[in-house]
Amino acid sequence: METSIWQEYNQDEVITIGIINTSNQNQINAFVQENSITFPILFDPGSPGGVQGGDTYDDYYMPNDGSPYPRDFIIDQEGVIQYANNEIDFQWMLYVIDELISSNSYTLGDINSDGFIDILDIVLLVNIILGILDPTDIQENASDINNDGVINILDVVQIVNMILS
Ligand SMILES: [Ca+2]
Numbered sequence: 001m002e003t004s005i006w007q008e009y010n011q012d013e014v015i016t017i018g019i020i021n022t023s024n025q026n027q028i029n030a031f032v033q034e035n036s037i038t039f040p041i042l043f044d045p046g047s048p049g050g051v052q053g054g055d056t057y058d059d060y061y062m063p064n065d066g067s068p069y070p071r072d073f074i075i076d077q078e079g080v081i082q083y084a085n086n087e088i089d090f091q092w093m094l095y096v097i098d099e100l101i102s103s104n105s106y107t108l109g110d111i112n113s114d115g116f117i118d119i120l121d122i123v124l125l126v127n128i129i130l131g132i133l134d135p136t137d138i139q140e141n142a143s144d145i146n147n148d149g150v151i152n153i154l155d156v157v158q159i160v161n162m163i164l165s
């Protein structure tokens with residue numbers, strides 16, 4: 001988790017958080033030191049103190065036959081859980097993360113993400129400006145073509161210029 005995900009992906013806006021269900025700070029420190037962990041470790045409230053239970057643990061309980069730990073979750077840019085596993089499977093986790101990162105990429109002007117900048121993108125852009133369309137993050141990013149932080153008529157002018165040039 002530390003090297004494969006946290007150190008590898010923190011440049012790409014992937015945040016790694018550990019949730020540990022003990023209130024014993026010495027135990028947390030020992031765990032952090034033993035595993036050379038640099039990502040944040042949060043305490044799960046509601047844990048009775050030993051290494052068991054906790055509010056978050058209970059909320060996201062997954063029945064299984066083996067060890068109750070760890071629980072690995074990957075949450076996407078919209079806050080939706082895309083991965084949940086009670087076995088460590090880095091290969092699978094990395095696959096999911098790569099998919100999520102690439103789906104978040106956009107090209108300025110290609111608002112419908114079809115690989116072309118054309119009249120369809122202008123239609124979407126106008127609908128966004130008129131408030132008819134509530135844009136996704138990707139659409140929003142692709143729409144601010146002159147990169148001034150607002151989506152307005154100037155971006156329409158710019159996209160028309162892109163198409164004509
Ligand atoms: Ca397009």
Ligand SMILES: [Ca+2]
Nearest residue numbers: 144146148150
């Ligand atoms: Ca703009």
